[in-house]
Amino acid sequence: MMGFYDDIRADLLAGRWERGQRLPSIRAMAAQRRASLHTVVSAYGRLVGDGLLEAQQGRGYFVAVQGPLAAPAAPAVEPALPDDPLFRLLQAPPGSVVKLGCGWLPLPWRDTDLLARAIRRTARLGRSGLVEYGDIQGYVPLRQLLSAHLRQAVRLDAAPAQMITTLGATQALDLVARHLLSPGDRVLVDEPCNGNLVRLIRLCGGEPVGVPRRQDGPDLGFLDEVLARHRVRAFFCNSTFHNPTGAGLTPQAAFGVLRRAVEHDFLIVEDDVYGDFHPGGRQTFAELDGLERVVYIGSFSKSLSASLRIGYLACPQDLVAPLVRLKLLTSVAVPGFCERFVHTILADGTYLRHVRAIQRRLATQQQLTQKALRERGWRFEVAPAGGMFLWAGHPDLPDLAGFIEGLEKKGILLLPGPAFAVTADYRAMTRINAAHFSPELARAFRV
Amino acid sequence: MMGFYDDIRADLLAGRWERGQRLPSIRAMAAQRRASLHTVVSAYGRLVGDGLLEAQQGRGYFVAVQGPLAAPAAPAVEPALPDDPLFRLLQAPPGSVVKLGCGWLPLPWRDTDLLARAIRRTARLGRSGLVEYGDIQGYVPLRQLLSAHLRQAVRLDAAPAQMITTLGATQALDLVARHLLSPGDRVLVDEPCNGNLVRLIRLCGGEPVGVPRRQDGPDLGFLDEVLARHRVRAFFCNSTFHNPTGAGLTPQAAFGVLRRAVEHDFLIVEDDVYGDFHPGGRQTFAELDGLERVVYIGSFSKSLSASLRIGYLACPQDLVAPLVRLKLLTSVAVPGFCERFVHTILADGTYLRHVRAIQRRLATQQQLTQKALRERGWRFEVAPAGGMFLWAGHPDLPDLAGFIEGLEKKGILLLPGPAFAVTADYRAMTRINAAHFSPELARAFRV
Secondary structure, rough: OOHHHHHHHHHHOOOOOOOOOOOHHHHOOOOOOOOOOOHHHHHHHHHHHHOOEEEEOOOOEEEEEEEEOOOOOEEEOOOOOOOOOHHHHHHHOOOOOOOOOOOOHHHHHHHHHHHHHHHHHHHHHOHHOOOOOOOOOOHHHHHHHHHHHHHHOOOOOOHHEEEEEEEEHHHHHHHHHHHHHOOOOOEEEEOOOOHHHHHHHHHHHOOEEEEEEEEOOEOOHHHHHHHHHOOOOEEEEEOOOOOOOOOOOOHHHHHHHHHHHHHHOEEEEEOOOHHHHHHOOOOOHHHHHHOOOEEEEEEEEOOOOOOEEEEEEEEOHHHHHHHHHHHHHHHOOOOOHHHHHHHHHHOHHHHHHHHHHHHHHHHHHHHHHHHHHHHHHOOOOOOOOOOOEEEEEEOOOOHHHHHHHHHHHHEOOOOHHHHHHOOOOOOOOEEEEEHHHOOOHHHHHHH | OOOHHHHHHHHHOOOOOOOEEOOOOHHHHHHHHOOOOHHHHHHHHHHHOOOOOEEEOOOOEEEEEOOOHHOOOOOOOOOOOOOOOOHHHHHOOEEEEOOOOOOOOHHHHOOHHHHHHHHHHHHHHHOOHHHHHOOOOOOOOOHHHHHHHHHHHOOOOOHHHHHHEEEEEHHHHHHHHHHHOOOOOOEEEOOOOHHHEEEEHHOOOOOOEEEEEOOOEHHHHHHHHHHHHHHEEEEEOOOOOOOOOOOOOHHHHHHHHHHHHHHHOOOEEOOOOOOOHOOOOOOOOHHHHHOOOOEEEEEOOOOOOOOOOOOEOOOHHHHHHHHHHHHHHHOOOOHHHHHHHHHHHHHHHHHHHHHHHHHHHHHHHHHHHHHHHHOOOEOOOOOOOOOEEEEOOOEEEEEEEHHHHHHHHOOEEOOHHHOOOOOOOOOOOEEEEHHHHHHHHHHHHOO
C-alpha cells in the first residue's frame, strides 16, 4: 500500500499525466496495477489531500491544475490510525466510495452556498470577534439564541447562564465525563452505541455498562437488574434517533428512567445531537427533568456542518462553574468566529428552513431504504420514521464480516456491528445510513 | 454588583436613554450611583455582551442602535468564574479598561481587515471543507505548510506525519499531559509560569515542581537538585519570550536541559507560542533534539487570532497515534474552516509580513516601557529585547496588592504575581504587557 501511493505520486511528479488530465478510474487503476480497490481509494485520497489530484464528483480524478506539483516531494503523510474502521471511513475521500455506514449526511445534501454566504456575512460583523478570546462560557448572543431554540424545540427552559458552548458534542461529552467520573465509576450507556463513547468513558476512568435500547427507549427491566446489583454514576443516553438503531423515546420510557435516576441518585447525560432531525415534538429527558439531574447536549455538526464544530450543553446550575473552568483549562474557548457564524444562521431563520428540508428528505430515504432491504430479507427491530440510521441484520447471515468485505470491493463502506458494542455480540448487525442509500445499491444487498 | 447590572438593564429596557445616546462615563456612573469602578466596568461589559450597549473605543458607551432592546428581558447571564482574576481580565470588554496585565496583543495591532479578507477568500474555496470532518490529524496541506514554516523558522525537520493540529496550544498541552501523566507523576515547569498550566497538570494527576527561570533559560543548578531527589516525567517549558519573564534560551542552556533529559529519562514539552515574536534565529529545544524526546507546541492565537484557535504540535513518532486517537475521542477534529483559513494566510506570505510588523512594534514597546519604569524605580531581572512580557517589581513595594488595587480604580488591570506561582512567593512581582503600555500610563507607576 505504501508502495502504490509512492508509485503514483512519483509518476505525478514526473509529469506522467498532464495537469487537468483524468486519471484512470479506481477500478481501472486497481486492475492495471494489480492492487486492491481499497489501496487505490486510499492512495487517490491522500493525493487529493496532498493537492496533487482533484476529485470531481461523478466524473473521476484529475491531475490538479494548481498546487504543489512543482514543490519538492514532501514525505508521504501516513494516516495515524490505519486499523480503525471508523477512522478509515472518516478519511476515505468524498466521491471515491459510498459511505453507507457513516454517521453524517451526504455532501450534496449540505447547502454549501448557504454556508459560504453566511461565513462572508459573519466576517463583516464585529471585528473584535475575529481576534479576541471572547466569552469563555460561549458567545452570549449565541447562548441566548440556543436558549430560545431549546424552549421552542424541546419545551425546555434552559437559561443562557446554564448553557456552555463546546467543540462539538464530543467535547461536551468529554467535559462532563472528565468532571463527573472517578476511577471505577459505573456508567450506563445504550447498547448498541457509538464506540467512541465507550472509549471516552474508559479514558475518563469509568466502567461502561450497556443497557439494551428498544424502540421506545432503554430497556427498563434490564435497567432494574443492573441497578439492583451496582451503584451507578450516570447514564449517557441518546434520546432522539438513537445511534445506531434510530430508536426514539416515549414519555413513559423517559419518565421510567428519570424516576430510577432520582431513586438511585445518578445523573442523565442526554446526547440529543440528532434531535433537530425530528419534525415534530420530540421527547427528551431534559423536558421532564428541567435540568435538575439531566445534562442536555446538542450540536450543529450533523445538521449543519461538522467542519465548524459547534456544540453546546445545558446543565444543572451547580455544574456550570466547574465545567466552564474545565473548558478554560483545556481549550480556553471555542472559536469565536464559528460561534458567531452559528448565531448568524440561527438568528435569520436559515437554520430552521435548512433543517426542515433535511427532515423531509430523511423521512423519504428511510421509507425507500427500509422497503428495499425488507424485500431482500433484511430485518430491523426498529423501523424509524426519520433520522439517518437503520440497524439491520439478515436471518441467513449470522456473521456479516464476509458480506461487508464483499461490499467494500464494490466501493460500498459499512461498519461492522461490533464497532457499536459494549459487551454484546453484534457480528450479525450493521448500521445503514439511509441518507446515503439509493435504489442502485439495493442489488448489492441481495443475499 | 448584581443589583447594579439589573438596575441599568432595567433602565435601558424602559427606554431611559435613546438608541444611539451616550451613557455616562464609567467614572461618572460610578460616582452617580455610588458603585465601584469595577462594578460599573463589569455591568457595562455584560450589557455590551447582551447587545444592549456598544463600546466605541476612546468615545465611551452608547445605547445600541440595533439589537434586542425590544426583546423580552432575558435573564442576566452571570459570569461563571467571577472570582478568578485571569477570568475577569479576559472578560472585561475591550475599550473599557487598559488590560496592562493581559497575555495578548491589543485589538488595534490586529489586522482585522486582513483577517476578514482571508476569511472571505477561504469561504470561496473547496466547499466540502465547509462541512466535512476533514483529516482528524489536521488538514494535510496545513500540516505541510507548518512543517515548512518550522524548517525555516526553527531549523527543525518535522515531517507532516509527525504534526497534529489542535484547538490552540492549550489543547496541545492538554492532550500531551493527559496522555503522558499518571497520578503522582512529578512534572517540572518554569517558575514563574502560566497559572493555568499548573492547574492543568494537577487536573491530569501530575504534581508540578517549579524550576526558576533565568534570563538564559531554566536554572540548571536548581534542576540538578530536583533531579537528585525525585524521578520526573516531563519538563513543560516556554522556550522563547517566556511567560511571564520574557526570558529566552541560550544554546548552552538548551543543551544543558536536554542532556539531563537524556540522563534522567524525561520528556520536554516545549511551549513556543511566543516564538514568532522573535525576529531572528531563536533557540529551541526541538532544534537540538530533533523530536526524539521533545514535543514542540506552537500556535497562532498570540500572533494572529485567538478567536480562530489554531495550534499545533510536532512530536516523536511513537506519540503520533496515541495523541491522534486522544484528539479523536475527545474532540474529533479542529474546525476545518479555521485550518483552511490559517493555510490561506501562511501560503500567500500574509502571515510572515504581519508577524514582522509585530516584531518591530514589540521591540519599540519594550524599550519605551522599560525606560519609563526604570526611571520610576521599577526593577526587572530580565530586560527582553522583544515579545510582550516584562516581569517587574519595585524595591519599595514588598507586596503589590495595594498598588494593583489602586491601578484598577484608575482603569488599569494587572494580574497579581501569585497568579504565576507554583510554590514561590511572588507578591512583590507583576507581569506587564509592553504592547499595552503607553507614556500616559507611566505616571500611574510613580511610587
